[in-house]
Every structure is written in C-alpha cells, then in structure tokens.
Amino acid sequence: DTAVSQTPKYLVTQMGNDKSIKCEQNLGHDTMYWYKQDSKKFLKIMFSYNNKELIINETVPNRFSPKSPDKAHLNLHINSLELGDSAVYFCASSATVTNTEAFFGQGTRLTVV
Amino acid sequence: DAKTTQPNSMESNEEEPVHLPCNHSTISGTDYIHWYRQLPSQGPEYVIHGLTSNVNNRMASLAIAEDRKSSTLILHRATLRDAAVYYCIPRASGTYKYIFGTGTRLKVLA
Numbered sequence A: 001d002t003a004v005s006q007t008p009k010y011l012v013t014q015m016g017n018d019k020s021i022k023c024e025q026n027l028g029h030d031t032m033y034w035y036k037q038d039s040k041k042f043l044k045i046m047f048s049y050n051n052k053e054l055i056i057n058e059t060v061p062n063r064f065s066p067k068s069p070d071k072a073h074l075n076l077h078i079n080s081l082e083l084g085d086s087a088v089y090f091c092a093s094s095a096t097v098t099n100t101e102a103f104f105g106q107g108t109r110l111t112v113v
Numbered sequence B: 001d002a003k004t005t006q007p008n009s010m011e012s013n014e015e016e017p018v019h020l021p022c023n024h025s026t027i028s029g030t031d032y033i034h035w036y037r038q039l040p041s042q043g044p045e046y047v048i049h050g051l052t053s054n055v056n057n058r059m060a061s062l063a064i065a066e067d068r069k070s071s072t073l074i075l076h077r078a079t080l081r082d083a084a085v086y087y088c089i090p091r092a093s094g095t096y097k098y099i100f101g102t103g104t105r106l107k108v109l110a
Helices: none
Strands: A004-007 A010-013 A019-025 A031-037 A043-050 A053-057 A064-070 A073-078 A087-094 A102-104 A108-112 B009-013 B018-023 B032-038 B045-050 B061-064 B070-075 B084-091 B104-109
Touching: A004 A087, A010 A019, A019 A031, A019 A087, A019 A108, A031 A073, A043 A064, A043 A073, A073 A087, A102 B045, B009 B018, B018 B084, B018 B104, B032 B061, B032 B070, B045 B061, B045 B070, B070 B084
Parallel strands: A010 A108, B009 B104
Antiparallel strands: A004 A019, A019 A073, A031 A043, A031 A087, A043 A053, A064 A073, A087 A102, A087 A108, B018 B070, B032 B045, B032 B084, B061 B070, B084 B104
C-alpha cells in the first residue's frame, strides 16, 4: 500500500483552466503538506495543515486553495492556471509530534500550455 | 529558520564510503537535523535525523559536530541507487514545515 498517494501523476492543461490535485495518506498522520518543485528543482513549501486546519500558507497566490475534508486527505485546487504554475507538486504527511519523518508522494507534474 | 550550506555536487565510486557535509551554523539548540534525499523523478525520501549524538540506521549514519554547527551524512558503501540529491534540513521544534535548500547532487560512478 502506498503511504502517500497523489492523483493524477501527470496533468496537462490550458491557461485559464481550473484543476485539482488529490492527496491521500494512510499513515494516520495529523499533518499534511503541499510542496512545489519548479524547473530549477527548488522545493518550496506552499501549505501545511494540522488536523484539517491550515497552519502555514507561504504567500501562495489565492488562486491556490487547499482543502482538507479529513485528516487523511489534502487536496489542492488551482484556479485560472498560469504558465508559471507549471511544476511538480508534492504532497507529504508527518505525525504531529515534532522531529518525526515526513513521507512524500510521488508528485504530480503539472504542465500549463 | 537555520540556513544550510552544502556542496552543489559530489562524486563517489560504487562500493566506497561517501561523506556528505552540511553547515548549519545558525541552528538553534532544539533544532533536529534531518536528512532527506530525492532520487530522480521521485518525491523526497527520509534518510536519518538526530539532535546531538551520532545516529545510525540501515540507510546511513549521521555524525553531528559537538557544537552542532555542522553535520555529515555517511553512506557506508555507495551504490548506483544512492545517486540522488541529498538535503540537510534543520527543523525547529513546533514548526510545521521542512525547509529544503539546494542540496548536494551525488553522482555514483560504476
């Protein structure tokens, strides 16, 4: 069983469209994250949630709206997609207790054309 | 957030030990030092973490300097599968994020 799974793995869409990426973890973790890895391979945190509550929003444009329906899921909805949104998006989860390891999904490669 | 400095890239021969250094001179006393790696086309993967004492697990060893301003990840016998970007991440207690720097790209030569 995959610990952190994301769907879809690849997403190609046109500018201006709205799209969602789904993430699920089966580890029983309380904290989930979204990261963005751009073309230069820099991994940057976007959001973190703890027990379905938003904890961190790292100055992400409000076109990006995360939603956590329950502790096991953290979805990312993106409105009005722009070329600059093209990147690989990673979901991750960890236990709330600090200094435990995080588990990452395999990533969703988003290409905006 | 503590800043980290790692070499951009390193090379190693297969079956030889590799020492990957990281400077984190602004680390605070309660920050744990985490190491993650990212294999090509995959998500980051946990390697090891520690606070003050050296740590060992099945993947690697972590040597932490006495002043905690630097650490070294040790892969005892590098394999081709260990070719990846390795990130050292000081993580403060009570934070809900892992801050990735630029990491060290490790190339393993057959």
